[in-house]
Amino acid sequence: MERPKRKLTVFDAILIFVIILTAALPIIFTKSDNTKAVISTAGGSMTVDLAADTAFILESNGYHFKISVSNGEIYVEESDCPDGICKNTRPVGKTNGSIVCLPAKLMITCGEEVSDSDVDAVVK
Amino acid sequence: MNMLKRISALILSFITLISLVSCGKEKEPEPEEYYSATFFAMDTEITVKLARRTGETDEDENALFHDEAYLSSVIKECANLVSEYESALSRTKEDSVISEINKETDYFFDLDPEVLALIKESNEISELTAGAFDVTVGTVTELWNVTSDGADVPSDESIEEAVSHVGYEKIETDGATLRKTDRKTKIDLGAIGKGYALGKMIDHLRASDVDYGIVSFGGNVGAFGKKPTTGKFKVAITNALDTSKVIGYVFVDDEFVSVSADYERNFVKDGVVYGHIFDPETGRPAKSDVISVAVLSENSAYADALSTALFVLGTDGIKDLYKALAGTDVAFEAVAQLEDGSVYLTEGLSGDGGFEEYKEPETTAES
DSSP states (O other): OOOOOOOOOHHHHHHHHHHHHHHHHHHHHHHHOOOOEEEEOSSSSEESSSSSOOEEEEEEEEEEEEEEETTTEEEEEOOOOOOOHHHSOOOBSSSSSSEEEEETTTTEEESSTOOOOOOSEEEE | OHHHHHHHHHHHHHHHHHHHHHHHHTTSSSSSSOEEEEEEEEEEEEEEEEEOSSOOSSSSOOOOOHHEEEEEHHOOOOHHHHHHHHHHHSSSTTHHHHHHTTTSEEOSOOOOOHHHHOOOOOHHHHHHTTSSSSBBBBHHHEEEEEESOOOOOOOOOHHHHHHOOOOOOEEEETEEEEEEESOOOOOOOOOTTTHHHHHHHHHHHHTOOOOOOEEEETTTTESSSOOOBBSSSSEEEEOOOTSSSEEEEEESSOOEEEEESSSSSEEETTEEEEEEEEEEEEEEEOOOOOOEEEEEEHHHHHHHHHHHHHHHHHHHHHHHHHHHHTTSSSSOOOEEEEETTTTTEEHHHTTTTTTEEOOOOOOOOOO
């Protein structure tokens, strides 16, 4: 049996458009420029200013990381951890998100203030 | 038939789209709790967060409808109010009432009665705190000038000279007249001015048509009204040992929280941190077992002034003053962070609904 040939109709076009739009949504909604990133390691946590480009070496749980800040984004440039997932994670800063290295208990977070969303004011 | 299929496919994809959009928005408070704006005055950052419900909201008490035009005009009024106080109370502005008083003369006439009333109130707090809070430290703060670029430790002689002009009893006020028994005495309202201005601002907000709100004013926070969702406002207190963290939370309504600590304004010389809060007795940065103290009070100026006094006095002073003021209209509660990182609470905060300690989020990471 021969399958009937189908042409693209205007409905198909709309459908494709909607699907593309849907796929692009996460990008639109997570986009936000952060000025700070929080790095938590096995030993404690620190805040990094993303305004100035910099690079530094960090140790966590016996592993070493070269962390770079450039153009308002932070990423792991080099590491001696076994899986290397952190090196392949996209930079965060311009978008919210986290870079995580499980073996080293390292986490770099941008844009999500940990459990403080219900606070009305911080006094300092 | 085909047409029907296509239409239903379209409808389905729209449903997917809508559910995805609502997913993405769930992270933000919905609706926005506050209309907020930030401005700078009195050498600090001031954030005003206001909520005003308009129209019929009886069916859903969580629904907020902000009248942005009205709220932004109210915030503008607040900014004007603060800048008026700034030009009257500033020690560094040449044409302020305080600069006038700090001239080397003994009698002053026709001064702003409101400023003199504030100085009088300050002197009453000085008496209460045995001089741990004292607005006549002007010569000392001027000498150290902690926030300037080239801040340095002054010589012992110059500190002694500056301290000799400190003493709230050297100032007498009567209506619009002020007399200094020591011509060189200088007034610095840095430890009470912001709190006082914040109190006036909250008064203004209470009188306006705003339902509730919260204002951050340097080391001071003031709240008014009731939140429909939680009733009380949750205020986080910064950890003095790691300012990216908090030590915990207090819950307030129609109250003020004021913090005194050294992590914001200080300078470091030879590994020693010199803070901006001075012990009026020694003329040097105050050192007690308290590294940060938050004071809760219904009176904003008192909250501000007492936080400075308690920072100078340490935990023993907090205990004494707490007993002395309990039951008065300037009673207070306090959260003090001590040198070893532990937290001292006054009685009223140690029970349920008082201070909530910050707990590290549990880590699920494994090697």
